[in-house]
């Protein structure tokens with residue numbers, strides 16, 4: 001068979017007591033032990049993700065992207081530690097740090113996503129980890145990942161990257177100096193909006209700790225979900241190329257519209273850190289934001305509600321286009337968001353970009369009526 005079967009099961013039966021004892025000797029993928037340690041369906045997906053990331057020792061799978069992020073932080077932090085998070089972090093990452101980690105005695109401090117090697121000035125005796133996300137959620141600042149990782153490594157501080165936007169395909173994170181790279185596989189890996197999953201890949205130094213923590217926390221994904229994610233992964237390359245081409249076409253079209261201010265797409269010069277994107281990334285994906293000049297909550301709602309081909313909903317990375325009103329001001333503590341217009345985040349799916357542009361053009365008419 002080309003594909004692994006969906007290998008459902010909790011209990012693995014051993015031939016005899018000697019085999020049962022033998023089974024305790026290895027905790028690697030590839031050995032049946034008990035359902036929580038997976039089956040060939042999950043192992044083959046983890047192996048494929050490891051192969052896509054040069055320098056990787058292994059990949060752990062989690063039932064969501066948020067579980068992947070929180071379990072990775074738990075693997076490297078202990079009470080008394082401090083973690084530095086980019087101010088452009090995905091909001092649930094912030095909540096986990098501000099609520100859960102705080103309760104555990106870990107301090108969270110936020111830094112300017114554009115800080116680069118200046119991060120070293122924030123390191124204190126308790127600083128144990130730096131969380132990066134590049135480009136950032138909602139506002140798409142591209143970070144100087146190599147510079148941040150160099151500074152952290154010199155101080156023996158572990159670096160973690162939320163690499164959901166680029167995936168290892170457009171940003172091979174470990175090669176760029178990152179210790180632990182995480183993706184919400186829910187997005188581009190799965191690619192069809194039908195599974196929640198997270199994946200974390202790391203090198204030798206942190207692999208055993210990451211794996212042990214995930215196992216202690218009981219993290220496991222279903223074989224059915226792993227099958228669908230592996231199926232998605234097979235077309236990742238061609239899907240990403242199409243998301244890239246269509247999103248670029250639409251971002252450039254938006255840039256030429258009189259109603260539009262900033263277009264926050266890493267491949268466009270409006271985007272903070274655009275030069276770093278050119279230097280470090282192998283491509284761009286389908287998610288970006290733009291500013292409705294003079295837009296307010298109500299006119300933005302009129303614009304989004306008028307869209308016929310874009311769904312209104314959370315998540316992204318599937319075949320379908322989505323639009324979302326976003327307000328980064330609410331999620332900032334280390335920096336301030338100063339753009340005066342209203343932001344809209346778009347995910348450009350696999351539809352014909354000309355149809356999507358016609359849909360957006362029509363929505364601008366509703367936007368004007370809502371403003372007058």
Ligand SMILES: *Cc1c(COP(=O)(O)O)cnc(C)c1O
Pocket residue numbers: 064065066067090133137162164165184185186187196197198315
């Ligand atoms: C969606 C998302 C996550 C979380 O993934 P879930 O599978 O929804 O839990 C994490 N980081 C980023 C950047 C995301 O967009």
